[in-house]
Amino acid sequence: xxxxxxxxxxxxxxxxxxxxxxxxxxxxxxxxxxxxxxxxxxxxxxxxxxxxxxxxxxxxxxxxxxxxxxxxxxxxxxxxxxxxxxxxxxxxxxxxxxxxxxxxxxxxxxxxxxxxxxxxxxxxxxxxxxxxxxxxxxxxxxxxxxxxxxxxxxxxxxxxxxxxxxxxxxxxxxxxxxxxxxxxxxxxxxxxxxxxxxxxxxxxxxxxxxxxxxxxxxxxxxxxxxxxxxxxxxxxxxxxxxxxxxxxxxxxxxxxxxxxxxxxxxxxxxxxxxxxxxxxxxxxxxxxxxxxxxxxxxxxxxxxxxxxxxxxxxxxxxxxxxxxxxxxxxxxxxxxxxxxxxxxxxxxxxxxxxxxxxxxxxxxxxxxxxxxxxxxxxxxxxxxxxxxxxxxxxxxxxxxxxxxxxxxxxxxxxxxxxxxxxxxx
Numbered sequence: 001x002x003x004x005x006x007x008x009x010x011x012x013x014x015x016x017x018x019x020x021x022x023x024x025x026x027x028x029x030x031x032x033x034x035x036x037x038x039x040x041x042x043x044x045x046x047x048x049x050x051x052x053x054x055x056x057x058x059x060x061x062x063x064x065x066x067x068x069x070x071x072x073x074x075x076x077x078x079x080x081x082x083x084x085x086x087x088x089x090x091x092x093x094x095x096x097x098x099x100x101x102x103x104x105x106x107x108x109x110x111x112x113x114x115x116x117x118x119x120x121x122x123x124x125x126x127x128x129x130x131x132x133x134x135x136x137x138x139x140x141x142x143x144x145x146x147x148x149x150x151x152x153x154x155x156x157x158x159x160x161x162x163x164x165x166x167x168x169x170x171x172x173x174x175x176x177x178x179x180x181x182x183x184x185x186x187x188x189x190x191x192x193x194x195x196x197x198x199x200x201x202x203x204x205x206x207x208x209x210x211x212x213x214x215x216x217x218x219x220x221x222x223x224x225x226x227x228x229x230x231x232x233x234x235x236x237x238x239x240x241x242x243x244x245x246x247x248x249x250x251x252x253x254x255x256x257x258x259x260x261x262x263x264x265x266x267x268x269x270x271x272x273x274x275x276x277x278x279x280x281x282x283x284x285x286x287x288x289x290x291x292x293x294x295x296x297x298x299x300x301x302x303x304x305x306x307x308x309x310x311x312x313x314x315x316x317x318x319x320x321x322x323x324x325x326x327x328x329x330x331x332x333x334x335x336x337x338x339x340x341x342x343x344x345x346x347x348x349x350x351x352x353x354x355x356x357x358x359x360x361x362x363x364x365x366x367x368x369x370x371x372x373x374x375x376x377x378x379x380x381x382x383x384x385x386x387x388x389x390x391x392x393x394x395x396x397x398x399x400x401x402x403x404x405x406x407x408x409x410x411x412x413x414x415x416x417x418x419x420x421x422x423x424x425x
Contacts, residue, residue, distance in 0.1 A: 043148065109138075194315060256272055336357045
């Protein structure tokens, strides 16, 4: 194991190495930072290449700036070739013991393990050391599967972790990174591009298209096909294309079966249901259930699906007629998720509310529409919100440059101001 310790020195802070921390994602580091100093395991989940590794390193960098000694921080990334032989919890334990013998840290140790799902029975190591009173540790782990903490072994960590979902760059981050002003023009650019971090290092659309395609293929093959032993890879890919291009529409699995039948493709409910769950688990898509606003419960059946990054549509499937109004709705959904809300499609009196967003005791209702320039559009978007009789906040989000006055307590938000409004609630 000493050879592995020596091989990962370049990825750690021990020798005052210049570690690339990337663009500072303070939204996440500040949120996670509120939970430092206890035995809770900090778990970062999200689609591959959304920046989880950088955020872990940024947290480590913040610890150093606060006085933690470099030898008290251990960073492990299972995707590094040097760690190919790190297969299970026993190997991980041996690596950790060798680290302690070599670096001789005094006091609490901070352990960061990236893409931990590739280490068999990792939960045993994490559970043991997160509760170790003799040699105290604080653990930060990341993974690219939403079922990271749903297995039998994960029950060991029940009540002992806090989870953070990492999404691609927000609009505010987009403006900070590109040094552009917040406003209608830059928000439209945001909607028509992508927000995965590496895209901002690529100079042209062809390279961005190739990158997005490679990310999709990697997630499909490594996080879905290999993990779940998928038999019909072509069906999985075609299903993803279908969901990208029906995003923001209420659909059922029966709808999808009928669509493939029209293309002379035979499939069945069980297969499609499984494949959709795999796409969800890998964070390529998000499923949104319907919510009965009066009954205050979810409704089975039709659901909406939103994509995790608009780049999948904009760079891969832009010719499918998925308009900017649908991109706006998808972006609003992602903003709500980023702000920590559970999101549903609302139903009331046979009408649909685009979003019912719930966080703790807070609930907000939102309609998303491209513009409010016509009376019939204004009437449609506001009418459904007026049907709701409770006193929770109600908003209409649009791309209009001017602010529309409050209408029976319903507030208008320009889309580029939505994240600031959500962060202030």
